Amino acid sequence: MAKRSCIFCGAPGPLTREHVIPLWLQHYVGGSEKGSLRGTHMSWIGVPLSERVASGNSHTLGSVCSSCNNGWMSRLESGFRALLPRLQADISPRCFSKAERYTIAAWITKTGVVAHRSANYRSILPASLPRALSQGSSIPAGIKVIAGKVEAGKTIQWAQSNLGFGLVRKSHLPFYDAKQTFVFVLSIADVFLGFGWHGLSNRMFEIFHSGDSTHQIYPHPKLARHIRKFDHLAIAPTEIGLRSKDI
Numbered sequence: 195m196a197k198r199s200c201i202f203c204g205a206p207g208p209l210t211r212e213h214v215i216p217l218w219l220q221h222y223v224g225g226s227e228k229g230s231l232r233g234t235h236m237s238w239i240g241v242p243l244s245e246r247v248a249s250g251n252s253h254t255l256g257s258v259c260s261s262c263n264n265g266w267m268s269r270l271e272s273g274f275r276a277l278l279p280r281l282q283a284d285i286s287p288r289c290f291s292k293a294e295r296y297t298i299a300a301w302i303t304k305t306g307v308v309a310h311r312s313a314n315y316r317s318i319l320p321a322s323l324p325r326a327l328s329q330g331s332s333i334p335a336g337i338k339v340i341a342g343k344v345e346a347g348k349t350i351q352w353a354q355s356n357l358g359f360g361l362v363r364k365s366h367l368p369f370y371d372a373k374q375t376f377v378f379v380l381s382i383a384d385v386f387l388g389f390g391w392h393g394l395s396n397r398m399f400e401i402f403h404s405g406d407s408t409h410q411i412y413p414h415p416k417l418a419r420h421i422r423k424f425d426h427l428a429i430a431p432t433e434i435g436l437r438s439k440d441i
């Protein structure tokens with residue numbers, strides 16, 4: 195059996211348990227009781243995880259080393275934690291400096307990676323993506339981060355999937371594989387953050403953000419045309435797709 199190592203830096207250990215939803219955030223929204231957290235893999239049938247696994251402490255990932263956990267990840271958590279009240283007051287990227295938008299983007303990417311790796315689901319994301327995050331927490335090229343509003347109670351929800359649509363040139367079709375795409379969205383009360391990623395050729399493909407109803411936070415700030423509140427978080431990923439670069 196392969197020896198487990200830290201998914202971020204590759205160190206053999208000591209390994210610690212990393213919460214998908216950090217404890218501070220569970221407390222921020224009112225505790226970690228069952229039902230307050232809900233993770234979903236969106237597929238064509240979109241089955242949510244059961245209530246049993248939806249309590250805060252059961253969503254953990256055991257392959258993060260203590261130096262990542264107590265080092266860059268801990269700094270990233272405090273950085274994001276300080277920004278969250280302002281995000282909840284106004285998610286417009288205009289309200290945040292470049293460095294602050296970077297912190298928000300790194301945090302949602304980190305959280306998506308941990309959620310993805312902790313889930314009982316086939317892994318899409320290659321090892322290079324978490325590695326890049328641990329090296330000075332740099333966000334891998336091609337990732338786009340968005341922010342929006344959603345109807346929600348006092349809960350945290352997240353959902354992950356492959357990208358649902360693509361605008362792909364016919365000549366690029368042989369190089370296109372939906373399984374090499376990933377989208378993650380996470381809501382904290384009535385705001386959500388999300389990102390799109392692809393593992394295809396960066397020369398041919400790019401993540402496309404429609405910008406109709408959501409702001410772009412990273413890499414460049416871009417205001418939504420008409421910000422609107424989504425009824426369900428599961429609809430939010432439709433704001434992100436994949437397209438050929440020259441379309």
Ligand SMILES: [Zn+2]
Nearest residue numbers: 200203259262
């Ligand atoms: Zn590590």
